Amino acid sequence: MENRIEKIKKQLHSQSYKLTPQREATVRVLLEHEEDHLSAEDVYLLVKEKSPEIGLATVYRTLELLSELKVVDKINFGDGVSRYDLRKEGAEHFHHHLVCVECGSVKEIEEDLLGDVEKLIESQWEFKVKDHRLTFHGICKDCQSKQQDDK
Amino acid sequence: MENRIEKIKKQLHSQSYKLTPQREATVRVLLEHEEDHLSAEDVYLLVKEKSPEIGLATVYRTLELLSELKVVDKINFGDGVSRYDLRKEGAEHFHHHLVCVECGSVKEIEEDLLGDVEKLIESQWEFKVKDHRLTFHGICKDCQSKQQDDK
């Protein structure tokens, strides 16, 4: 934890950005909710619990900055809100998501399943892949068994 | 073309929706721009050329309806706008996209590249896949050669 903050601090300084208390507090919230997919508002409310002075605009600015630094990924699941997802340490690519259309739960998949597909894209379409977004929509394990019960 | 409109008409009627002139005009615009990724505003302006009385709200309502019927897919490439993409006839899954981070161009890929990956998801994560979204971010053929030239 302190480790990763230290690292982010260096990334910031290397581009003459400052690690302000607000930014640190924001990063801490993201680290504490690594599994979640928080909206800017969510982050704002959580940061506010410990640092009540922070403004929503600062949270937006911080999230955008972290996005540039590839510390977080900005995603959109189709509701009108952007969500921010911390990248795993050293992860080259964005991870995948399983979105349940019944209950709305979102599960993360770390494995990179697209190695072969990317090779195909690069050779067949001559497109140099930098990153990807992959989301499956379907029915999660829990909701599948719930549907069984209904019958 | 008339074919597909007829089909959509039946889909609408089967759920006691009406095929109004505005809806038909909207569908026609989508059919004429199958390769594009139009925003609601884009669609509105195009429909307006032929049916000037239409209102923006109607276009939004129509696009949402078509989305429910799985006639179009709503996508979001990260700019703050939703875009609407007609499904190919009989396509079970949403097609894929190659977004160029240099020039912003978007290319569609019809092939379903995810067959194996979906099988893996279903067996290993016990998640029943209904649909997917796959977008690659990278550098398109044209921008690659442009970068060569710069050197």
Added chain:
DNA sequence: CTAAATGCAAAACGTTTGCATATAG
């Protein structure tokens, strides 16, 4: 004839911006 759909304007929503003030480095 009536439930469903429309157009319009107003409202709501998430997000961004301008600016005077504060502060990390």
Added chain:
DNA sequence: CTATATGCAAACGTTTTGCATTTAG
């Protein structure tokens, strides 16, 4: 000390909504 960052409120662009009116079936 100064460039960078902040909080606030106002502005922004997209999308949704309420409502009186029209219309497809």
